[in-house]
Amino acid sequence: MRLFTAIRLFSLLAGTVQTASTDTANWFDKPFGMFQINLREIDVDMDVNATADFIQDVGGILANYPTKLDFQIINPRLQDRASGDLVQDSLDAARARGLRLLARVDFSKVQRQVAEAHPEWLYISPNGTWQNHTNDLVSVCPSDAWYQERIFDILDEITDWYDLDGFFVNWAGFNENDYFHVYHGVCHCASCKKAWDEHKNGKELPYGPEDANYREWKTWSDGVMDEWTRRVRNFIAQKLPHAGLILGASSDILFYEANNAIHREIWHHATSETVIRLKSERPDTPVLVNCASFLDHAYRITSEDPHHFAQYHVQAISRGANPSTYIIGVPSTIPCPGFEQAGEIIRFHRANADVYSGMPSSALTALVMPPGSQVGEPHYQTEALSEYKGLYKAMQELHMPFDIVDHRYIVDMAETGDLGRYRVIVLPRIGSLYDEDAEALDTWVATEGTVIVTGAIRTDDNDVPQLQSLPASKMRENITDTQELTYEWKNGSTGLFKELGYAPFAPPEYIYGNIQIDERAVGIGSYGKGKAVLFTAPVGWGYRETGLSVFRDLFELVLFEVGAEEPLPFNFAPQMEVTVNTSGNNDHTLN
Numbered sequence: 001m002r003l004f005t006a007i008r009l010f011s012l013l014a015g016t017v018q019t020a021s022t023d024t025a026n027w028f029d030k031p032f033g034m035f036q037i038n039l040r041e042i043d044v045d046m047d048v049n050a051t052a053d054f055i056q057d058v059g060g061i062l063a064n065y066p067t068k069l070d071f072q073i074i075n076p077r078l079q080d081r082a083s084g085d086l087v088q089d090s091l092d093a094a095r096a097r098g099l100r101l102l103a104r105v106d107f108s109k110v111q112r113q114v115a116e117a118h119p120e121w122l123y124i125s126p127n128g129t130w131q132n133h134t135n136d137l138v139s140v141c142p143s144d145a146w147y148q149e150r151i152f153d154i155l156d157e158i159t160d161w162y163d164l165d166g167f168f169v170n171w172a173g174f175n176e177n178d179y180f181h182v183y184h185g186v187c188h189c190a191s192c193k194k195a196w197d198e199h200k201n202g203k204e205l206p207y208g209p210e211d212a213n214y215r216e217w218k219t220w221s222d223g224v225m226d227e228w229t230r231r232v233r234n235f236i237a238q239k240l241p242h243a244g245l246i247l248g249a250s251s252d253i254l255f256y257e258a259n260n261a262i263h264r265e266i267w268h269h270a271t272s273e274t275v276i277r278l279k280s281e282r283p284d285t286p287v288l289v290n291c292a293s294f295l296d297h298a299y300r301i302t303s304e305d306p307h308h309f310a311q312y313h314v315q316a317i318s319r320g321a322n323p324s325t326y327i328i329g330v331p332s333t334i335p336c337p338g339f340e341q342a343g344e345i346i347r348f349h350r351a352n353a354d355v356y357s358g359m360p361s362s363a364l365t366a367l368v369m370p371p372g373s374q375v376g377e378p379h380y381q382t383e384a385l386s387e388y389k390g391l392y393k394a395m396q397e398l399h400m401p402f403d404i405v406d407h408r409y410i411v412d413m414a415e416t417g418d419l420g421r422y423r424v425i426v427l428p429r430i431g432s433l434y435d436e437d438a439e440a441l442d443t444w445v446a447t448e449g450t451v452i453v454t455g456a457i458r459t460d461d462n463d464v465p466q467l468q469s470l471p472a473s474k475m476r477e478n479i480t481d482t483q484e485l486t487y488e489w490k491n492g493s494t495g496l497f498k499e500l501g502y503a504p505f506a507p508p509e510y511i512y513g514n515i516q517i518d519e520r521a522v523g524i525g526s527y528g529k530g531k532a533v534l535f536t537a538p539v540g541w542g543y544r545e546t547g548l549s550v551f552r553d554l555f556e557l558v559l560f561e562v563g564a565e566e567p568l569p570f571n572f573a574p575q576m577e578v579t580v581n582t583s584g585n586n587d588h589t590l591n
């Protein structure tokens with residue numbers, strides 16, 4: 001019997017644009033489309049031919065495999081399949097149609113019986129407990145033998161048996177959060193404690209983000225994952241040289257899952273935003289956007305709204321990512337009202353592969369994603385996020401092409417020279433920067449750039465702002481009620497606009513007396529060959545929270561003074577999204 005499953009081996013069929021080709025370039029460096037099916041245990045009887053036909057029409061598979069490894073569990077339902085091997089059947093069906101097959105594996109959890117046999121593999125919370133899930137699954141930890149050794153046995157078995165076109169490793173990491181979005185803390189398993197002690201001799205292993213050593217632990221644990229990712233990548237490259245790996249920041253194909261969840265605010269730009277960010281960091285690496293046809297986590301049986309589903313696809317292709325349609329179970333068992341539109345977009349992308357091949361961004365402005373602005377990130381700050389989103393919206397509505405740069409990549413991009421692509425970098429309510437980021441930004445400004453800071457930036461014990469390039473020498477006041485900051489300005493700097501002073505606002509009979517005071521709304525100064533601009537109030541937050549377009553107007557006026565000179569002017573309705581790309585013959589417009 002050849003049926004499969006590592007602990008939870010999800011694999012998937014990928015429908016790609018090209019048929020298996022013989023050229024030596026990576027297949028994933030050209031535009032492609034994908035269809036991902038997360039097969040459930042009960043789907044082992046899937047008709048692979050019908051599914052492959054369906055995928056071919058529109059534009060993957062959980063299988064449990066026949067393992068020799070004693071720590072794996074075979075899906076008992078596989079016995080009901082004639083061949084006993086869903087993966088091989090799928091591979092045959094894919095090959096017969098010129099489709100490629102990628103395997104999706106998830107090593108983040110093990111079944112209870114495996115957990116009980118190998119408790120040393122498990123995630124252990126600071127209070128000593130396991131992380132239990134539905135269906136008796138238990139989270140594991142990357143530090144111990146499961147990740148470091150057994151996974152390589154599994155990959156060895158799979159790659160021996162199947163000539164797959166790629167791997168997608170899902171949810172690999174330290175499992176601080178579980179599927180219920182519950183935060184469990186930093187893993188305290190014996191291997192983590194030992195490795196941390198060796199790394200940091202004697203410093204306390206933190207419990208969570210509130211602890212002093214957490215940042216250091218985060219850097220260390222990211223390093224453990226990077227090293228593991230590198231090993232997986234090398235292993236797969238050796239066994240299946242033509243296969244692409246989707247796993248983490250250094251993989252062959254960068255990945256984003258476009259999805260929607262209860263308890264999460266809808267942000268309709270999320271797909272564009274993420275693709276731009278990934279492309280800014282690694283311009284030459286293909287990006288895959290997996291568009292979920294269902295609501296996340298506990299509500300996966302609920303279909304996504306067809307228009308929102310289409311929006312994921314259309315934003316993906318317009319930003320130069322490869323679109324993937326993602327469903328649960330054998331096609332047509334769970335209704336998906338968005339298939340029609342998604343298929344249309346995927347086919348459009350396939351028919352215009354030339355256009356979608358290599359159209360690097362020509363944006364001269366970068367908006368930095370501030371620390372703590374991503375949902376789920378420790379120290380998640382709604383204020384920084386609101387400022388960032390307000391500016392994102394403003395710039396998009398002004399049709400100003402811009403890239404997104406994650407604050408974590410500032411130093412890297414300065415080192416590679418990628419920061420030099422930009423004329424203007426906007427820091428939305430950045431709060432506290434790492435010292436090396438601040439240094440890199442100051443250096444960049446001095447050599448030619450214009451930095452724009454809106455809202456708060458950290459000041460030291462003497463109230464001196466963290467960026468030396470700023471036109472302010474000192475923060476004078478931090479008025480928390482109105483979120484204003486007042487500064488002492490450097491000689492030679494100039495101001496734009498003045499503030500109105502405070503006056504009574506109630507009862508209505510007394511609403512008068514606000515007069516213009518001698519406080520700048522915006523300060524501008526030179527630094528080396530560059531410029532720095534400081535907004536004394538969070539203008540993006542104002543736009544986001546109140547919707548008053550005067551905030552956007554103010555931002556626009558300042559950009560008019562100091563912004564980059566864009567090659568093309570636009571005169572569209574604000575809600576139209578525009579991307580500008582220089583290579584090829586076409587400028588690309590997305591409605």
Ligand SMILES: *[C@@H]1O[C@H](CO)[C@@H](O)[C@H](O)[C@H]1NC(C)=O
Pocket residue numbers: 048049089093
């Ligand atoms: C799929 O179709 C091919 C060609 O008709 C056939 O040989 C093969 O047995 C089918 N596969 C399965 C698993 O039914």
Ligand SMILES: *[C@@H]1O[C@H](CO)[C@@H](O)[C@H](O)[C@H]1NC(C)=O
Pocket residue numbers: 129130131132
């Ligand atoms: C997880 O399950 C194990 C085994 O049933 C149980 O002993 C333990 O208390 C559970 N842990 C948590 C945190 O629920």
Ligand SMILES: *[C@@H]1O[C@H](CO)[C@@H](O)[C@H](O)[C@H]1NC(C)=O
Pocket residue numbers: 125127128129183184185
């Ligand atoms: C241990 O931590 C987990 C996760 O935070 C929590 O669910 C559990 O109640 C805690 N158990 C004890 C005994 O404190």
Ligand SMILES: *[C@@H]1O[C@H](CO)[C@@H](O)[C@H](O)[C@H]1NC(C)=O
Pocket residue numbers: 275276279317318319320321356358359360361362363401402578579580581588
């Ligand atoms: C085109 O440029 C925009 C920025 O204007 C960028 O976000 C996008 O990824 C580029 N599109 C493609 C298809 O590469």
Ligand SMILES: *[C@@H]1O[C@H](CO)[C@@H](O)[C@H](O)[C@H]1NC(C)=O
Pocket residue numbers: 456457458459478480485
């Ligand atoms: C201003 O004060 C608030 C509230 O105390 C604080 O959170 C914030 O960090 C301060 N901002 C600056 C720039 O010091």
Ligand SMILES: *[C@@H]1O[C@H](CO)[C@@H](O)[C@H](O)[C@H]1NC(C)=O
Pocket residue numbers: 491
């Ligand atoms: C700025 O100019 C004022 C007035 O001319 C002068 O008193 C002050 O010393 C100058 N400050 C610096 C840092 O140069």
